[in-house]
Amino acid sequence: MSVASSVLIPYASYLRVYEPLAAFPEPERTHWARYARLPRTPGAQEELRRSLADLLPTPPVPVPVHESGEAFVAHLDGVVVICPWRTRLRGWLALQELAGQFPEPVLDAMLPPVVRVQVESDYERWLSRNPDARPWIRTAVWQVPLRWFALFGDEDREYEAGERPYGPGERPAGAGADGAGKAPVLRYRTTMAQARRRLARALRALRESIDDGPMTEGLIEVGRWLEEFHPRALVELDFGGLVHAVPEEWLAADRSAAQLAEGIAALRAGDGERASDAYGRLAERWRTVRDLRFAN
DSSP states (O other): OOOOOSSOOOEEEEEEEEGGGGOOOOOOOOOHHHHTTTOOOHHHHHHHHHHHTTTTTSSSSSOSOOOOOOEEEEEEEEEEEEEEHHHHHHHHHHHHHHHSSSHHHHHHHHSSSHHHHHHHHHHHHHHHTTOOOOOOEEEEEOOOGGGGGGGOOOOGEEOOOOOOOOOOOOOOOOTTSSSOOOEEEEEEEEEHHHHHHHHHHHHHHHHHOOOOOHHHHHHHHHHHHHHSOOOEEEEEEOOOOGGSSSSSHHHOOHHHHHHHHHHHHHHTTTOHHHHHHHHHHHHHHHHHGGGGGGOO
């Protein structure tokens, strides 16, 4: 298994959009401009710690009372791009999905009904004042949805190997205080223009070759989400906490975007058998990851 940190990390992947400062209205633009100049900004680990801490009180706080003023910061061709956390909005959306995944008695044990009713009421009031709100981050648990790979090419892949845990007296500068090594990183990054082009090509190939199905519907839904953002944005797929769930050799060998692109190219060439084989191998690879959710 890969190197784990001292913090329990949800086994989730993330699809993020980073927009240039020009995409934000004032006074938010000024806030993010100042934020991006900070010497250090919190990362995904810190967001997770804060979210998990809110679940400890009795009753738990499943959604923050106030929206986060934090963001992920990156650079695209020398331009600062911002991905707001919007933790409160994402918490509301996650609770809506949760309701469809568990029986009501299980939900009641996890989150008391009175808490869920209050959260739903808060969201409805907020949404009436913010009807066009959308998250900059999408989350998937125990998987990377295969449709997300359609936005990227193998050339967008960025992989950093992890470092082993260190024993007493041998911890180098930068390693965790508890001796934990650095976890591996696997992500894809591309421009919004490229992501939209790839998605459009994939949709065209699917519609010309097979009947509409879950992959086609999923791509349409992701495409509508991408249309909400600035055309000069950065799109990122981050394997996130999944790097702690699978062996590092699995990560190093993963070429899921290339494999999906192979299947799409086969469809365009009219080779349904090769397309089916490529997609089948990719689906089986990720089925083994999803099955870990139910492992002992």
